[in-house]
Amino acid sequence: MRNYMRILLFTLVVFSSLRLVSADDPSYDERPETHVVSTEGWNYERRIVDIEMRDGVTLHTVIIVPKGAMNSPILLTRTPYSAEAMTSYATSGDMRAILHGFGNVADLIVDGGYIRVIQDIRGTNGSDGSFVMNRPLVSNPYNSTDVDESTDAYDTIEWLIKNIPETNGNVGIMGMSYNGFEALMALVNPHPALKVAVPVDPMVDGWRGDDWFHNGAFRQMTISSIYSSSASRGGDSSFVWSTPERYEAFLREGSLKAMANRYGMEQSGFWRKLTDHEAYDDFWQSQAMDLVLAKEPLKVPVMLVSSLWDQEDLYGGYAVYRALEPKDTANDMVFLSLGPWSHGQSMADDASSLGNIKWGHNTSVWWQKNVLAPFLAYHLKGEAAHIAPVTVFQSGTNEWQQHITWPETSTVKKLYMKPDRTLEFTPASGAEKTVDYISDPAYPVPFIDRPITFEDYSQWTTWLTTDQRNAATRPDVITFTSEVLADAIAVAGVPVVNLTASTSGTDSDWVVKLIDVYPDEVPSDNNMAGYQFPIAMEIFRGRYRETISEARPLTADKPLTYTFELPKVNHVFKPGHRLMVQVQSSWFPLYDRNPQKFVPTIFFASEGDYKKATQKIVVSGERPSYINLPVIK
Known part of the structure; x- marks a missing residue:
C-alpha cells in the first residue's frame, strides 16, 4: 500500500506540471515545464x-x-x-x-x-x-x-x-x-x-612556480584557459587554435603580443594583471x-x-x-x-x-x-x-x-658539470673553460616530442616523466653524464642549481634538468633501456638574477651566477644507472620564448626583438657550475 501511494503521489506531481491544453493549441508542448525524477530506492x-x-x-x-x-x-x-x-x-x-x-x-x-x-x-x-x-x-x-x-x-x-x-x-x-x-x-x-x-x-x-609563471618565465600554454575563464562573464568563450599543433601555433604568431592581440586578451582583467605584474612585485x-x-x-x-x-x-x-x-x-x-x-x-x-x-x-x-x-x-x-x-x-x-619532518637529515653534495661533459662530485682542475651552444628563438627546444596536440590528454599529464633522449640530441641542449653508479645515491629535498654562464645577449632563460639514466639493458622492460627519466626540471628567467622583484638586463658576454631551486625530489639513483644534467635556454611552447634581448616587458616583445645568442656554461676554474644535491646517507 505504501509503494502504491508513492507511485500515485509521483504521478500526480508529474501530471500537475503538464500544461492542460489540447494538442491543436499552438502553445501545446509534450514536455513538462519541470521534469520530476522519482528518487525511490536512491541511497x-x-x-x-x-x-x-x-x-x-x-x-x-x-x-x-x-x-x-x-x-x-x-x-x-x-x-x-x-x-x-x-x-x-x-x-x-x-x-x-x-x-x-x-x-x-x-x-x-x-x-x-x-x-x-x-x-x-x-x-x-x-x-x-x-x-x-x-x-x-x-x-x-x-x-x-x-x-x-x-x-x-x-x-x-x-x-x-x-x-x-x-x-x-x-x-x-x-x-x-x-x-x-x-x-x-x-x-x-x-x-x-x-x-x-x-x-x-x-x-x-x-x-x-604554479600556474602562471615559473621563476618569471610565463607558462604561455595557460593562455587558452585564461581566455576561456575570463574573456566573458558567461565563461563560454572558446579559444580556437590556428592549428592543432601547439608548437606551430605559437611559433607562427611571431610573438606572444601578436597572439594576445588577435584574441583580444587585453579585454580580460586578469590578463592585464599578468602583463602589469611581470616581476615578483607586491x-x-x-x-x-x-x-x-x-x-x-x-x-x-x-x-x-x-x-x-x-x-x-x-x-x-x-x-x-x-x-x-x-x-x-x-x-x-x-x-x-x-x-x-x-x-x-x-x-x-x-x-x-x-x-x-x-x-x-x-x-x-x-x-x-x-x-x-x-x-x-x-x-x-x-x-x-x-x-x-x-x-x-x-x-x-x-x-x-x-x-616526523621532511626532508630528513641530508648532506649537501656538489655535483659538478665538467669540460668533457661528465658529472662528478669533484670539480675540474685548471683554468676557466666553457661549454657553448647557440640558442635561437626561431627554433626553440620543444618541451615534449612533437606533434604537441593534446588530443591524447596524457601527453599533458605525463610530460614531466617523458624520456629526455630527443632533447639530448639537439645541439642547443648541453648534456652532462656521470659514470655508471656502483652504489645507490638517495636524494631527498630540494636540489639547488648554481649555474655560472654568460650570454651574448642581454637577457636569457636557463633550463636545468636532473635526470636518472636507466641501464642500456632492462630485461624486465625493454622500453626502459637507456630511458632518461627526469627527476626534477625547472626554468629561470635571467633578468631576475639580481632580484626577482625587478627585471634588469644582463651584461653581455659576462659570466654570471644564477642560483635557483629545482622542484622537490625523493629518489634513489640505483646501481647501474647514471646521473645526467641537461642545460638549455628554451622550453617551448610551455614557456614563452625569451627574446634574448632585454625589453622592459616580454609580454609586449615584437617579432623583431627575438635574437640568436651564444650561451657559455662555465665548467671549470674559480666558479664552475654545479647542483647542490641533498644526499641521504
Whole structure:
C-alpha cells in the first residue's frame, strides 16, 4: 500500500506540471515545464540551496546527504568548476556513482558516511556575484570589497551546521588545484566548526612556480584557459587554435603580443594583471598563500598533499608546508603527503604508473586508504588513528616512507658539470673553460616530442616523466653524464642549481634538468633501456638574477651566477644507472620564448626583438657550475 501511494503521489506531481491544453493549441508542448525524477530506492538525498553571504550575494550549493545519515561530518569543496557537474557524474540513485570523478574520492566519502557539499564560488556557474581570479583577502590592497574566499567559506560553514540536521557539526574542507587554493583560504580566520583541511596540489604562488609563471618565465600554454575563464562573464568563450599543433601555433604568431592581440586578451582583467605584474612585485607577494599563512596562527590541522610530477601546481603544496611546519612544535597540526603523481592524481582511482614509469602498486588507492581516510576520520569522527606527520613516496625503490619532518637529515653534495661533459662530485682542475651552444628563438627546444596536440590528454599529464633522449640530441641542449653508479645515491629535498654562464645577449632563460639514466639493458622492460627519466626540471628567467622583484638586463658576454631551486625530489639513483644534467635556454611552447634581448616587458616583445645568442656554461676554474644535491646517507 505504501509503494502504491508513492507511485500515485509521483504521478500526480508529474501530471500537475503538464500544461492542460489540447494538442491543436499552438502553445501545446509534450514536455513538462519541470521534469520530476522519482528518487525511490536512491541511497542519498540531493539538496540544492543558494546560501547567502554577508554582503547579500548567494552562492549555489549542492548538498548530498546519505540516506539514514545521523551525526555525520561534512566534507566541503568550494570550486569554480561547477558544483552541478561535480555531483552529476551519472544519472543514478547511487551516491558512489554521482561522485565518481574530479577529486571526489567517492569510495572514501560513501564508505565514511560523509555528507558531501560542493559550492560554486562567486561569479561562477550557478553563483551570483563577480569572479576574481584567486580573489585576495579583504586586508589586501588589491581587494576593495569586504568579502573574500575566507569570509565566504566562513559564512558557508555557518549556514551548513545550522541547516543540515544530519550533521555532527564537524566540517572538513578538501579540494585540488583551484579548489585547493579555496581550502587554504578557509584557514584564514577559520570557522570554529572547521576541524581539518586537505589542500591537494593547491594554487599557492602564481609567479614562483604554479600556474602562471615559473621563476618569471610565463607558462604561455595557460593562455587558452585564461581566455576561456575570463574573456566573458558567461565563461563560454572558446579559444580556437590556428592549428592543432601547439608548437606551430605559437611559433607562427611571431610573438606572444601578436597572439594576445588577435584574441583580444587585453579585454580580460586578469590578463592585464599578468602583463602589469611581470616581476615578483607586491601584487604576487601579497597573495602568495605560503606567505599569507605563515603570518596566521595554526588553528586547524592541515594535510598538504603535493605531487612530485605535478604538471600544473608543482610549487605550492610543499611551499606551504615549508612555511608552516616550523610553527608546529608538537607535530600534530601540519601534515605532508608527497606522492608519485601528476596534478590531482592522488585523488584518482588508479595511479599505478605515470606515463612510462611504473610504481609497482596503485599508489593513489594506497594513500587514500592508509593516509587520507584515517586522517579525516580522526579529525571529523573521532576515530582512533595514527598518522605520521609526513608520508612520502621514494621513487627508485618505489616505497612509502614515514617521517616526523621532511626532508630528513641530508648532506649537501656538489655535483659538478665538467669540460668533457661528465658529472662528478669533484670539480675540474685548471683554468676557466666553457661549454657553448647557440640558442635561437626561431627554433626553440620543444618541451615534449612533437606533434604537441593534446588530443591524447596524457601527453599533458605525463610530460614531466617523458624520456629526455630527443632533447639530448639537439645541439642547443648541453648534456652532462656521470659514470655508471656502483652504489645507490638517495636524494631527498630540494636540489639547488648554481649555474655560472654568460650570454651574448642581454637577457636569457636557463633550463636545468636532473635526470636518472636507466641501464642500456632492462630485461624486465625493454622500453626502459637507456630511458632518461627526469627527476626534477625547472626554468629561470635571467633578468631576475639580481632580484626577482625587478627585471634588469644582463651584461653581455659576462659570466654570471644564477642560483635557483629545482622542484622537490625523493629518489634513489640505483646501481647501474647514471646521473645526467641537461642545460638549455628554451622550453617551448610551455614557456614563452625569451627574446634574448632585454625589453622592459616580454609580454609586449615584437617579432623583431627575438635574437640568436651564444650561451657559455662555465665548467671549470674559480666558479664552475654545479647542483647542490641533498644526499641521504
